[in-house]
Amino acid sequence: MKLYSLFTFAGPVMLAARYFNIFPKANYALLFxxxxxxxxxSIFLFLFIRFVPYTHHTKYLALGMLETIVIFLSIVPGISVFILYVLVPILSCVYYNKRFTYRVFIACYIMMMISLYIRSCAAQPYPAGALYGIRWFITYGTGATLEYVFCVILMYNVVSTAHASLQKQYEQDIRIRDMQTKLIAGFANLVESKDYTTGEHIKRTSKYVRRICLKLRELGYYTDELTDEVIDTMVKAAPLHDLGKISIPEDILAKQGPLTEQEFDMIRKHPLYGANLIEKYLSGIETDEYTETARAMTLGHHEWWNGEGYPQHVSGTDIPLAARIMAAADVLDALLSKRPYKEALSVDETVNSIKRLSGRQFDPKVVEAVEAIRSSLVEA
Incomplete structure (x- = not known):
């Protein structure tokens, strides 16, 4: 559609060319x-695509209309653009459909021969020469056929080779991504095997991360940072935020009742453990953006807005946005869920608890987003 629309400018250009006698024999009425x-x-095609999207008829319609322009430019005296005969068949190659290209090839060849015949019937064929009538048609038709077939076959093979190479690379990329997904799932399962509350927790927090991100953007906060790609990366990285718990003894993770100071000190180290594991095992496997996001969320999801968190005691916007969002999602699910050491809170109690910690533990803007998604939260 975009390529077709570009040819709209050919009309004014040819009119200007006629005005400056570049196409002295061209007729103004025909150019208009x-x-x-x-x-x-162009307007019709735009409306057709808008009201009948995702239909295979679009390519036939666009290339068909384009071919009529090619024929026009080929038979109008004073213009006669020969090379355009191969334009539509070559464009059909980019659909990577051999049958479609074959159909276009035959149809456009027939149209080319018809246009050559029309030109041969003129009083003086253009460009002018010693040959006239059927002799002109046979001579130019033979030359045009050889040129047409050669150009289309060459271009089709070039495009097919490029497509095969890209397809192979795409399939390899899919396999690598599947391996990465399985590796990440394996990490998450390791955490689940250590702490039975964590398995469902990491799934729910991923959903909360997405909801909070989308609501923040809807509220007009951090819009430059929260692109679709960044949000997807955060959601994908969220399951690893508690990865460091695999280094914590199971008796501490599953302990009934309050933790001792020594046990709590050990718990405080799990963000460091998780960040180190991500840096050690994911660097070079996942993208830099994903690894950095996962590391930031793991290391910073227990940091507080006022600097009283752990393990690094950073504050405010020095805490990465991904970690600030993860912190709210983490606590949101922890309060809504039943744990060995506590009962679950209601949605209202949970949201009110987080609101009370706005500006202290949590980014106030993130808290505003949490409050805005209250109605979509489900009690565990």
Whole structure:
């Protein structure tokens, strides 16, 4: 559609060329008709794509209308753009459909021969020469056929080779991504095997991370940072935020009742353990953006807005945005869920508890987003 629309400018360009005698034999009326035709068909094609999207008829319609322009430019005296005969067949190659290209190839060849025949019937064929009538048609038709077939076959093979290479690379990329997904799932399962509350927790927090991110953007906060790609990366990285718990003894993780100071000190180290594991095992496997996001969320999801968190005691916007969002999602699910050491809170109690910690433990903007998604939260 975009390529087709570009040809709309050919009309005014040819009119200007006629004005400056570049195409001295071209007829103004025909050029105006061409320009009007292209403008109207461009509008029609735009409306067709808008109201009938995702249909295979679009490519036939667009290339068909484009071929009519090619024929027009080929038979109008004073213009005669020969090379355009191969334009539509070559464009059909980019659909990577051999049957489709074959159909276009045959149809456009027939149209080319018809246009050559029309030109041969003129009083003086253009470009002018010693040959006239059927002899001109046979001579130019033979030359055009050889050129047409050679150009289309060459281009089709070039495009097919490029497509095969890209397809192979794409399939390899899919396999690598599947391996990465399985590796990440394996990490998450390791955490689940250590702490039975964590398995469902990491799934729910991923959902909360997405909801909070989308709501922040809807509220007009951090819009430059929260692109679709960044949000997807955060959601994908969220399950690893408690990865460091695999280094914590099971009797501490599953302990009934309050932890001792020594046990709590050990718990405080799990963000460091998790960040180290991500840096050690994911660097070079996942993208830099993913690894950095996962590390930031793991290391910083227990940091507080006022600096009283752990393990690094950073504060405010020095805490990465991903970690600030993860912190709210983590506590949100922890309060809504039943744990060995506590009962679950209601949605209202949970949101009110987080609101009370706005500006102290949590980023106030993130808290505002949590409050805005209250109605979508489900009690565990």
């Amino acid at each position: 008709a061409y320009t009007l035709y292209f403008a109207l068909t």
